[in-house]
Amino acid sequence: MTSISTKLAEREEAGRPIQVGIIGAGKFGSMYISQSHHTEGVRLAAIADLESERALNSLKRTGFPEHKYDTTASLSLEEGLKQGKTVITTDSAAMIATPGIDVILEVTGNPAAGVRHVLLCCEHKKHIVMVNVEADVLAGPLLTRKAKEAGIIYSMAYGDQPALINELVDWARTAGFDVVCAGKGTKHLPQYHSSTPDTVWNHYGFTKEQLATGDFNPQMFNSFLDGTKSALEMAAVANSCDLTPPPDGLMFPPCGTHDLPQVLKPESDGGQLHKKGTVEVVSCLEKDGRWVHNDLRWGVYVVIEAPGPYQQECFKQYGLRTDDTGKYASQWKPYHLIGLELGVSVASIMVRGEPTGQCKTWAGDVVATAKRDLKAGEKLDGEGGFMVYGKLMTAEDSLAIEGLPIGLAHGVVLKKDIKQGQGLSWQDVEYSEKSQAVAIRREMEAIYQKEFQAAGRIGTPKASAVNGAH
Structure with missing residues (x-):
């Protein structure tokens, strides 16, 4: 650089x-x-x-x-x-x-x-x-x-943040380290998944003077708060860094910079990750609403693994923040300037002649998920709205349920009732193949369906799986 x-x-x-x-x-x-x-x-x-x-x-x-x-x-x-x-x-x-x-x-x-x-x-x-x-x-x-x-x-x-996370992942791999986890910080509590444009400012903390500048769109900022933007950004990171989304969506564990390698390591080693090589977002709030010590609300991070005892000793000698075993260490950037x-x-x-991050594969997707019970005939209002939020899942899981991407969950009409917390399917909505965005998305799904099947990563999707999407 x-x-x-x-x-x-x-x-x-x-x-x-x-x-x-x-x-x-x-x-x-x-x-x-x-x-x-x-x-x-x-x-x-x-x-x-x-x-x-x-x-x-x-x-x-x-x-x-x-x-x-x-x-x-x-x-x-x-x-x-x-x-x-x-x-x-x-x-x-x-x-x-x-x-x-x-x-x-x-x-x-x-x-x-x-x-x-x-x-x-x-x-x-x-x-x-x-x-x-x-x-x-x-x-x-x-x-x-x-x-x-x-x-x-x-x-x-x-x-x-996705490009800055890419930079950290690239640094780690270029230096010869395996990436255990990569992601960002945000402000999140479980109840935020049901936040709407009417409630967003109660949670966000902006002053009336800041809101009066006109820079703040409530639906857009609500998509930051309800987990949709975090899901989108982590899907982008998974796709560009060939990392894996968590099996049941982002966990948003409360975690400060001092605890990154302790929390974001595999469960088998005492951490909270399902496995190595994943993405995750850490919250700057404890579950009871208290601020996390050394929070990473505005920043990005990567957790790496020492290949052996010599590197572990080097981590210790040069003051890296590690877990209690000294095996896992973290690097982070505290801010991003958009x-x-x-x-x-x-x-x-x-x-x-180089991009600052770019898709390598289709690893992660973000599927529209009901914020409340939805009724047939209702028209979806998209990300950050009153009806759905985006949930991160693997591309394979999205294909299996024919998941409706959050990016196309705007202006389409529901054909059936949907329960709160349920992931939506293409089969649940009226949509037009004549839409350029729909056509490109469906083309992508068809391409990867064949490629994943050829690689033995998925079987043929079953219609029954759609009804079990959560």
Whole structure:
């Protein structure tokens, strides 16, 4: 990582800045926008947002220099590139198709939009950074394949926790350590699974002044709280690091940094893991609501295993935090800066030709699970809403129950009653194969169904398994 800024400076000096287009001017997008003009060798060529005013407000609010963007929101994409000014457009497809733009940042958080934008990037040969973890978990394993076939790079977003976890896992494996567990911290209690947009702020702790800034969408933040976002992020990590989801979803054990290697080791060695090589999220709250000592609410971690007594002794000599046997040790990063760090992905792609994390396989999935008893005829309101949350499970288990991915659990109508806590199936809802996102997801399922069967990892799914999904 030590040479990236130097190489960016060389691009600046040579008059060949990286031209970036961003889709979505919400919180994450605004954080990147605020930093984009501070980086040598990078230009924010365009912002695509369905509301031009939101993009303009983002530029103003984040302190983007007024002389560097089109304040009228009327300049064409081509003219903006010529003048070196950031252009605002409502047409993301036109931005992706514009010659001269090198990298697209997909920051919509909308799974269907994310799929559409990746396929457009494949068509127009634009690298893409997928900030949209919802789309990545919905169809990332297949989208990654399509991107490689198109000769473009499809990357996770540095600054978001999955990419930072990837970095820690890559460090561990490069140094020759087996990864026992990897994941992140969050604020979670079991009752949060039933949280709704009406109750989210009671749990979150934001002040009225913070909420008044307009940066906080209750349904989006509720998806962080009810476990959906954690499930999505751990599915992304499982898919990119070839790790295994826990057998019955995330446990969210209360755990501080001092206890990571003690808690996150196999049950056979006195820990809480089903086995080695898994993902997990630790909570900053004890079950009774007290704050955990040395909590990791904003950070990421990896737990590694010493290959032998010599390495265990080295762990001890150099002060690593270990379990009581000295066999397991942890490393962590206490914070992540989200969009403020996103430029690392842009630079890695353009300077090194490498993504900052990318799907390797389909290991984890997130299935829509009922928050309450649901009735036939009700229309699902998606992640973070009043009706369902996302539960992490293995891809094999998802295929076995024909699980309805949380990313497509919005706007579809239930065909039957569903009990609280039950995982939903494709068979439980009315859906259209004509939807691009549905078609891509079903194509991915069919591909992996055959591959898993050929590898002996699954048998033929049974309809009866659907009714037992929990």
